[in-house]
Amino acid sequence: MSVVITLESSARRALAEGYSVRMPQEATQEQILEAARSLDRDEGFTREDVAKHLGLEISEMRPSWKAAKEAGKIQQVGSSGGKRLFRLADK
Numbered sequence: 001m002s003v004v005i006t007l008e009s010s011a012r013r014a015l016a017e018g019y020s021v022r023m024p025q026e027a028t029q030e031q032i033l034e035a036a037r038s039l040d041r042d043e044g045f046t047r048e049d050v051a052k053h054l055g056l057e058i059s060e061m062r063p064s065w066k067a068a069k070e071a072g073k074i075q076q077v078g079s080s081g082g083k084r085l086f087r088l089a090d091k
Contacts, residue, residue, distance in 0.1 A: 044085030
């Protein structure tokens, strides 16, 4: 006999035991652009800066980040400390 534990039952059990459960989210392209605008840094911003501002992990915004970059809305402008720096194209 095999037992299958679904994510839903695992989440319920974790909540019952006092743990917080955070379901992954994905940021929209507009949320990413708005967060980048609000950072307002002349030297640029990193993906980590934007993710932290949104309260997300980088992986949760990767598809929308890539789409914004491919659309030319975000441009890489250099690097600092081994991390790539970006700027909004409309700035």
